[in-house]
Amino acid sequence: MLIYFRALGESFRFAVNALRNNKTRTFLSLMGVTVGIFSIIGVLAAVDSLEREIKGSLSALDQSTIILCHVSFGPTEVPRWKREQFPLVEYEDFQYLERAVPDTKASTYVLSVPPQTIKYDDVTLENIGVGATTEGWFEIESLQFELGRFFNASESNSGASVVVLGNEIRNKLFGEGVDPRGKKIRMYSRKLTVIGVLEKEGAGFGGDSKDEIVVVPVNLARRIYGDNNRSTFPQIVLLPKENVDDEAYVAQIEQKLRNKRGLKTDEVSNFFINQLKGFTAFIDNIIGFLTGVGWGIGGFALLVGGFGIANIMFVSVKERTNLIGIQKALGAKRRFILFQFLFESILLSIFGGLIGLIMVQVVVWLLDVSKIAGDFEFVLSFDNIFLGLFTTFVIGIIAGIVPAIGASKLDPVEAIRTGM
Secondary structure: HHHHHHHHHHHHHHHHHHHHOOOOHHHHHHHHHHHHHHHHHHHHHHHHHHHHHHHHOOOOOOOOOEEOOOOOOOOOOOOOHHHHHOOOOHHHHHHHHHHOOEEEEEEEEEEEOOOEEEEEOOOEEEEEEEEEEEOOHHHOOOOOOEEOOOOOOOHHOOOOEEOOOOOOHHHHHHHOOOOOOOOEEEEEEEEEEEEEEOOEEEEOOOHHOOHHHEEHHHHHHHHOOOOOOHHHHHHHEOOOOOOOOOHHHEEEHHHHHHHHHHHHHHHHOOOOEEEHHHHHHHHHHHHHHHHHHHHHHHHHHHHHHHHHHHHHHHHHHHHHHHHHHHHHHOOOOHHHHHHHHHHHHHHHHHHHHHHHHHHHHHHHHHEEEOOOOOOOOOOOOHHHHHHHHHHHHHHHHHHHHHHHHHHOOOOHHHHHHOOO
16 A cells, blocks of 8 residues: 555655646647536536526425416427417316315416505605515415504405515615514505515525515505406415325316316317426526536547646656656556656646636635626535536546556666666
């Protein structure tokens, strides 16, 4: 074992000398590894950060959640012209499915209404996101409250003039920590009574957060926007009971709604049943594709870098032929010579990889400090650091194995004579 540590020490000294004595040649050769690792780990860090943001935003929702609407959240075989003719899901569809599908744990009807201006006394907030939904949204989203409550079924059905505030909206309108329950804000040219304040959530994917929205009963919004307004993007969100077979549940929903809409057997369903776990799988496919792109981009640079390191090692073997002959004449075994050059190749490769990793970390730090990406957080994980170092280790072995074997097979007499 001691001999390998000696070989490692000598290889490290030879590698340092190679860097010092042939700075330009070594720098250009290692640039391939550096750029390759920077490309691969940079893309992987960005993809991992994106995946964490998306799945973190979806974590509050049960993976069995179903979103029923007139568009598909993933690839579909239905042609575009036909999809554009699909009718919107209506409030009556929602009420019907609530009665007709008994295996539903919770359900809600949601409208994506335009942002609004909100006023309280002399404070005015513009372009505030509004959520218009039924009381079932409370359970589906697993809402947590700092103060008050969500609106109940009676308030939802009647379209009562009540509102739930996001945490930051409360702070901007009334002041941080103030209890606004019972106070009235002005929106939609009417006064709405505050009944609750959501617990602080923090920024989600794309900067969206419930901290910056207000929530009103969907029937209040329906009176304002109507039932045939495509800009409101109506959706029915369903959460099945536990231990319910997902496929049977989806088939039941499809059959019930087809019957309600009077669709014939040979007619395609004029709605889409989007499963959240299917959407997550779709995201995973995109993440996998982006990861493959990162490996493809970096792979070419790593290939060039590998050839560069192999070139350095062949030159090193030629320059130290005389020394190899002397070492073998003094009793050095073939494996000592082989490991000496192999260690040198690995060290050179890891050195290039470390530069690439440092470059990635610097970019991550600059993005974090400059806030160019807003609240999106880039993170260089330990797994990616390990992957980068392991990749450079493998590149070092591949690039150095042939020159190392060639050096170990040199005849000592010929090596000394050639090197003189």
